[in-house]
Amino acid sequence: MTFSDWIALGALTVSGLTFWQTRTALQKQNNLSDREIELIRIQLSKSYDEHAKSKKANVSARMFKIDKTTWRVRIFNSGQAEATNVRLLLDDQNQMVSTGMISGKFPMTKLESGQSVDINAIVHMQTPPKETLRIRWDDESGLNRENTTEITI
Template sequence: MEVSEFVAGLAFFISLLAYIETKRANRSQSRLTDREVELVRIQIQTAQNEAKREKTAAVSARLNKVDKSSWKLRVFNTGPAPALNIRLVLDEQNSIIQENSASRKFPMSKLEKGQSVELAAFVHMQSNPKEWLRIRWDDPSGKDRENRIEITI
């Protein structure tokens, strides 16, 4: 075996090692690229969800006892967007909120974030302990959004 054959064999062996290491590095880079693509997809989804949430109002209501015999129904918006055209839908058997009381304040044109409105509630001995109330509104994310709330005494 001559020196030239030995050098050629050594060069071939070194190039074979370089080829194997390059393949391993390419596989690793491919996995890293796949993870980066997945991360970017998650970031885009999160940004889209956040943008949608920023356009959504969250209107709800709570029955509060003011003093020994007075009750108020408080309708409020906790979402980041303003609620527009807010409507109360009272069930026929609703005995807590009188329709003429609600019709004086509703439909409301706008309810900003953190803003609320109170209605007089009439709780008496024959009042149902649980009643359902539906609130409908529009916001920048859509029309006729609804929240169905169980009011308990």
């Protein structure tokens, strides 16, 4: 082998190493691009979920004891949006809350996020240990959204 053959072999080796290095770098870059695309998709879905959540009110109820004989039902909005036209729907079986007690407070024109309203509850010896309340409201996400809640003594 002559000197020029050695130089050509060295150039071919350097060229091969450069080709291999470029190929592995491109593969790593493609893998990174795939990860970036997946990360962007996840961030977009989170953003859409947060936006949808910010338009929803979550109206619920719970019963609590003030003192030895006084009970109240608290209707509250734990969602991020304002609830409008909040209605408390009672069935014929309901004994804890009378329609006379709620007629002055419901339907409420609006119940803001974090706001609540208390209603006196009637608890006596024949009161069932749990009852079902249906709460219906409107918000930015839709009309006549409903939550059925069991309140317990």
